Amino acid sequence: MDLTVCILWHMHQPLYLDEEAGESVLPWVFLHGVKDYYEMARHLEAVEGMRATVNFVPSLLDQLEIYARPGIPPDRFLRHVAMDPGQMDQAARDFIRHFFFSANQERQILPSPRYAELFQRAHGRGSNRATPLSPQDLLDLQVCFLLAWCGGWLRQEDPLVARLVAKGHNFSSDEKMALLARMQVVVGEIVGRYRALAAAGRVELSFTPYYHPILPLLCDTNVGYESNAAIHLPQHRVRRPGDAAAQVERGIARHTRAFGAPPAGCWPAEGGLSQQAVDLLANAHSRWAAGDEAVLFASLGRSPRADGEVVPELYRLYAAPGAAANLTLAFRDHDLSDRIGFTYSRWDSEAAVADLITHLQTVRKGLQGRATRPVVNLILDGENAWEFYPENGRPFLLALYRALSQTDGLVVRTLSGAIDAGCDRGRLDHLHPGSWIHGNFNIWIGHPEKNLAWDWVARAATVLDQATEVDEPRRQQAYASLLAAEGSDWFWWYGDDHYSAQDTLFDHLFRAHLRHVYRVLGRPVPDGLHLPIARMRRAVLEMPRGLVHPHLDGKGVRYLDWLSAGRLDLARASAMHPGDLPFTELRFGFDEQSLYLQLAARASLTELCGDHLTLTFHLEGASNGTQARVVFTASRGAAPSLTLEGGADPTPQPIGSAALGDLLEVAIPLAPLALATGQTFHLSFGLPDHPRLPLDGPVELTIPAATDYRVEAWMA
Numbered sequence: 001m002d003l004t005v006c007i008l009w010h011m012h013q014p015l016y017l018d019e020e021a022g023e024s025v026l027p028w029v030f031l032h033g034v035k036d037y038y039e040m041a042r043h044l045e046a047v048e049g050m051r052a053t054v055n056f057v058p059s060l061l062d063q064l065e066i067y068a069r070p071g072i073p074p075d076r077f078l079r080h081v082a083m084d085p086g087q088m089d090q091a092a093r094d095f096i097r098h099f100f101f102s103a104n105q106e107r108q109i110l111p112s113p114r115y116a117e118l119f120q121r122a123h124g125r126g127s128n129r130a131t132p133l134s135p136q137d138l139l140d141l142q143v144c145f146l147l148a149w150c151g152g153w154l155r156q157e158d159p160l161v162a163r164l165v166a167k168g169h170n171f172s173s174d175e176k177m178a179l180l181a182r183m184q185v186v187v188g189e190i191v192g193r194y195r196a197l198a199a200a201g202r203v204e205l206s207f208t209p210y211y212h213p214i215l216p217l218l219c220d221t222n223v224g225y226e227s228n229a230a231i232h233l234p235q236h237r238v239r240r241p242g243d244a245a246a247q248v249e250r251g252i253a254r255h256t257r258a259f260g261a262p263p264a265g266c267w268p269a270e271g272g273l274s275q276q277a278v279d280l281l282a283n284a285h286s287r288w289a290a291g292d293e294a295v296l297f298a299s300l301g302r303s304p305r306a307d308g309e310v311v312p313e314l315y316r317l318y319a320a321p322g323a324a325a326n327l328t329l330a331f332r333d334h335d336l337s338d339r340i341g342f343t344y345s346r347w348d349s350e351a352a353v354a355d356l357i358t359h360l361q362t363v364r365k366g367l368q369g370r371a372t373r374p375v376v377n378l379i380l381d382g383e384n385a386w387e388f389y390p391e392n393g394r395p396f397l398l399a400l401y402r403a404l405s406q407t408d409g410l411v412v413r414t415l416s417g418a419i420d421a422g423c424d425r426g427r428l429d430h431l432h433p434g435s436w437i438h439g440n441f442n443i444w445i446g447h448p449e450k451n452l453a454w455d456w457v458a459r460a461a462t463v464l465d466q467a468t469e470v471d472e473p474r475r476q477q478a479y480a481s482l483l484a485a486e487g488s489d490w491f492w493w494y495g496d497d498h499y500s501a502q503d504t505l506f507d508h509l510f511r512a513h514l515r516h517v518y519r520v521l522g523r524p525v526p527d528g529l530h531l532p533i534a535r536m537r538r539a540v541l542e543m544p545r546g547l548v549h550p551h552l553d554g555k556g557v558r559y560l561d562w563l564s565a566g567r568l569d570l571a572r573a574s575a576m577h578p579g580d581l582p583f584t585e586l587r588f589g590f591d592e593q594s595l596y597l598q599l600a601a602r603a604s605l606t607e608l609c610g611d612h613l614t615l616t617f618h619l620e621g622a623s624n625g626t627q628a629r630v631v632f633t634a635s636r637g638a639a640p641s642l643t644l645e646g647g648a649d650p651t652p653q654p655i656g657s658a659a660l661g662d663l664l665e666v667a668i669p670l671a672p673l674a675l676a677t678g679q680t681f682h683l684s685f686g687l688p689d690h691p692r693l694p695l696d697g698p699v700e701l702t703i704p705a706a707t708d709y710r711v712e713a714w715m716a
Contacts, residue, residue, distance in 0.1 A: 002411045003315075003364035004375040004418050005404055006330065008053040008290065009382030010267050011037055012212060014489035015059045017066075018509060019481065019516045025505055027077035029063040031149040033187040035392060036383035037064070039151035041193040043397045044203060049405030053414045054194055054382065055206040055267040058254035059484070061191065068188030072180075081146065081180055084173060085138035096138055097122050100145040104387040104697050106620075106682065108148040114169040115144035120680075123700075136170065143171040146179050151386075152394035158182065195259045204414040207255040207263035209247035211487040214444050216274035216433050218244040218486055221454055223274050227433045227440040234451035236458035240486070241276060243461075247483060248284045264416045265289060267379065269488045270444070271332070271436035275322060278431060282324035288415050289320070289329055290379055294439030296331040298432035307335070310366030315374035316424035321431050328419055329428070332379035332436070336360070341380045342691035345388035349395040353403050357410070364409050375423040377415070388697070444488055447495030449533050453510060456529065457485055460517045467521045478520040485513040494534055499569065507534040541699070542567040548589035550596050554661030562598060565589035566701075570693055583693060588683070590704055593671070594656065599664040599685075611636045614688055615664070619673060620698065621681045628673050634660045644672055670703060677705045 013032060016024040044050055067073045072082045080095055088096075101119055103109050110116045118141050121131045133141065147165055154161045160182050164175060197203040209215060216223045221238040224231050248266075255263045265288035266281050273291040281289050293314050297304055305311045320327040336359055344352035360376065367374045386393035404412040413421060434440050444450060464478055490510035493503055500506075511529045518525045546564035556562075568586040587598040597617065617630040627646050634640035644655040658666045675681055682698035 001364065001368060001372070001374070002409055003360060003367070004373065004421060004423050005360060005410055005412045006053065006375060006377045006415050006418050007404075007412070008055055008206070008267060008332075008377065008379040008415065009040060010055045010208070010380065011040075011060060011382045012057040012208065013060055013063065013383075014506070014509075015211060015484055015487060016063070016509070018512055020512050021076075023074040023076055023079070024063070024066075025076050025509065026502060027075055029060065030067045030073065030075060030078065030183070030187060032383045033064055033067060033190055034154070034183045035149045035151045036386055037190045038186050038193070039153055039386075039392060039394070040382055040397075041190065041197065042153040043394065043401065044197055045193070046398060047401035047405060049412070050401040051202065051405075051412050051414050051417060053204050053206055053264070053416075054197075055208060056194075056255065056258070057208045057212050057269075058210045058251045058258075059212065059487070061254060061258045064187055064190060068184060070181075070184070073184070078180065081142050082177065085135040085142070088135075088138070093133070093138065096141060097133060100141050103145070103148045105700065106697060107387055107390070107392075112144055112148065112168065114140055115148065118144065139173065139176065140169055140171055143176050143179060146176075146183065150183070151392045154186065191258050198259060198261070204264040204416050205255070205259050205261075206265045206267055206415075207251050208267055208269050209244070210251040210254065211247060211484050212269040212489060213244065213247050213483075213486040214270055214272045214435070214441060214488045214491075215244050215247070215268050215277035215280065216272050217441055217445060217454075218247070219274065219276040219280075221445060223276075223433045224441045224445040226274075228442055228446075231440075231442060231446040232448075232451065234445070234454040234458070236455045238454055238458050238461070240461060241280070243483060243486060244277070245280055245284075246479075247486070248280050248286075250483075252284060252286075264414070265328075271295070271379075272434070272441065272488075273329075273431060274433035275324070275431050278320040278324040278327055278329070279322070282320060282327040286327060288317075288419065289327060290377065290415070291329065291331055292434070292436035292439065293331050293334050294436070295432055295434040298434060298439050299428050299430055308362075310363055312367060312370045312374070313426060315363065315367060315371060315376055316426045317375060317419065318426045318428050321428045328425075329431075330375070330377045330415055330418070332377045333363075334436075336376065337378045337380045338691075340378065341385045342695065343689065344396060345385060345393075346686070346692045349390070349399050352396055353399045356400065357403050357407055360410055361407075371424055373421065373423045375413075375418045388695075443497050444491035447497075449494035449535065450491050452533050453491055453494055456511070456514055456533075457482070459526070460485065460514045463521065463523055464517060467523070470521050474520050478517045481513045481516040481520070485510055485517075503534050504532065507532050541569075544589045544704070546589075547591045547704070548596055549591050550589075550598075550665070550667075552596075552657060552659040552665040552667060554659035554663050554665055556598070556600075556663045562587050562589070565596070565598070568694060568699060582687065582690070586685075586693075586699075588699075588701065590670075593669055595668045595670060595701075597664075597666050597668070600662075601664075613660070615685060616688075617666070617668070617683065617685045618692070618698070619668075619675075619681050619683055621673075621675060621679065630655065630666070630668050632658055632664065632666060634658075642666055642668065675703055677703050679703050 013029045016026045018025050083092055109119050150161050155165055198205050219241045221234055225233055252262055266286045267290050271291045273295050318329040319325045320329050363376055389396055437443050460482055464482055490506055492498055493506040515525045515529050544564055544566040548565050550561035565587040570583050583599050583601050585600040589596050613634045615632045619628045629645040631643045640658040640660045642656045642658050643652050645652050655672060656668045680700055680702045682700055684692045684698040686692035
């Protein structure tokens with residue numbers, strides 16, 4: 001018995017175009033286009049036997065088209081790329097110094113000596129104070145920023161990119177502008193490459209409704225209550241099935257215009273499914289739609305599967321219930337998808353591929369006698385993971401594609417290919433509404449900020465519906481802005497679930513779309529749309545305010561011991577969402593001899609670890625090249641311990657002290673790490689076979705001197 005393996009790569013970025021400013025406020029469509037959308041096509045082209053499904057959001061296609069046009073794109077970042085450093089005012093210099101290190105430190109900045117040097121100079125701490133950047137420094141920073149977002153294929157094959165990478169520094173303005181123009185050409189090739197792959201039968205192409213809306217919520221926000229009865233709903237109920245249908249129909253038309261054929265199927269935004277949503281997709285003649293296993297198990301009335309459990313119901317296709325029975329539903333294996341998205345970036349590429357193949361074979365063997373033609377669906381973002389992988393994921397993906405196309409017992413197919421091959425099918429009598437995150441819609445509705453955003457959508461929609469005297473061209477222009485405001489991304493960033501340094505920008509963009517509705521219709525813009533929805537939040541990362549000397553007990557009862565420590569909110573320190581992270585908060589601080597760390601978890605750590613817990617802290621010296629691991633181990637009935645691997649002495653040795661209770665606390669002496677006052681290092685940590693935290697990259701810390709902190713009095 002063979003196991004069919006279907007991979008779907010979801011290509012999506014929010015709509016970054018600020019209609020009021022006439023330009024994109026963030027460059028991620030352009031940069032991910034060069035580094036990821038182009039490269040992912042090249043990986044698929046390189047392995048003849050590979051088959052995959054690639055899903056494009058239509059609003060992403062719109063933005064890619066804009067960036068491919070000759071000339072400087074209407075983008076705030078690229079406008080600053082094109083500036084002559086010698087002619088910049090202070091605001092432009094500050095913009096570049098602040099934003100042009102927007103890249104993964106470990107994978108994109110530190111491998112370039114010049115980029116790393118500029119980073120250290122721009123972000124000096126402690127005894128290494130920030131220093132001014134000359135015009136040549138700023139020019140080099142402009143080029144290093146662009147080069148950091150060039151992937152492996154370009155670096156290997158493109159003469160200009162390869163030459164500039166080898167040169168490394170002292171770039172000219174002509175070289176900078178030539179690089180920018182070359183990257184625009186690359187963006188212009190993206191759609192054509194996938195179109196050719198589809199024509200050759202190597203991939204199939206699917207779509208998401210136009211502006212990435214959560215279809216079930218757009219049809220009726222009360223579905224949020226149906227998926228979670230504890231949720232608080234917005235004041236104004238939104239029921240816009242016509243908008244949902246327009247998002248689907250316009251999305252199919254935009255996809256067809258780009259690729260020359262209708263999409264084969266649909267990955268609904270965030271895997272959001274409901275009966276109304278699948279009815280819409282079936283009416284639009286979509287062949288299939290996909291969601292998450294959490295939705296499947298809720299629909300079947302069964303509890304989530306245990307870790308490693310092989311559940312036959314997950315590894316089959318389904319006919320959608322009711323009138324949508326002509327629509328095939330596929331459900332993603334959450335664990336295996338997350339392994340690619342979050343876990344394997346820290347592994348050796350060959351070992352990661354071997355591990356995934358082993359898991360797939362375990363599924364296949366576990367289904368012997370319980371299935372006939374099983375199928376496993378791996379569905380995940382096609383762009384966000386790769387900057388955390390060595391070489392932008394190229395070694396991993398090429399090895400994975402070769403293994404999938406050559407391993408006995410595994411057959412790689414597109415989702416339509418799985419349907420055509422007669423893969424096992426089941427029947428659903430009911431479809432539980434939900435998404436890929438926890439099987440509900442809590443990420444997009446329920447929090448006061450999210451609900452207020454829905455209320456503003458409802459008010460703008462009512463104004464549009466009532467503006468019957470406005471001519472049709474202006475109504476359509478206003479309608480497009482309303483549809484853009486219905487996208488899921490705005491609601492993702494509201495509330496306390498996620499955090500990014502651009503929260504205020506996302507808030508601004510959402511309200512700008514709605515303000516545009518009013519202005520085009522000639523209606524006064526409500527004052528509330530000029531005020532932020534997102535409240536001011538405590539920063540996701542707080543640096544220490546003084547030296548600490550904590551007593552380690554694993555209980556956290558001595559609150560004052562950690563009062564001056566730094567704090568990292570792990571639940572909000574990532575733009576990605578891998579499900580439930582085991583740890584929620586890291587506190588960190590120093591005294592003259594040691595680094596102190598305190599970890600809080602979602603549940604009691606003594607319950608989390610069971611009989612044994614191993615957790616590794618990675619300390620990688622940016623200043624002196626130190627590569628050290630401090631391994632925490634605890635077994636039931638035994639005191640926890642720390643072991644140093646690496647550092648000044650490569651021989652593993654006991655080190656420091658530790659405590660485990662409701663909290664995990666460690667004290668790590670600095671001397672064995674060969675770290676001294678004023679030196680920097682990068683801190684991350686992880687459980688075996690789990691993604692290393694923080695998900696968006698290590699925390700950079702500087703060993704302080706006591707004089708780095710002002711003496712502060714604290715009074716009870």
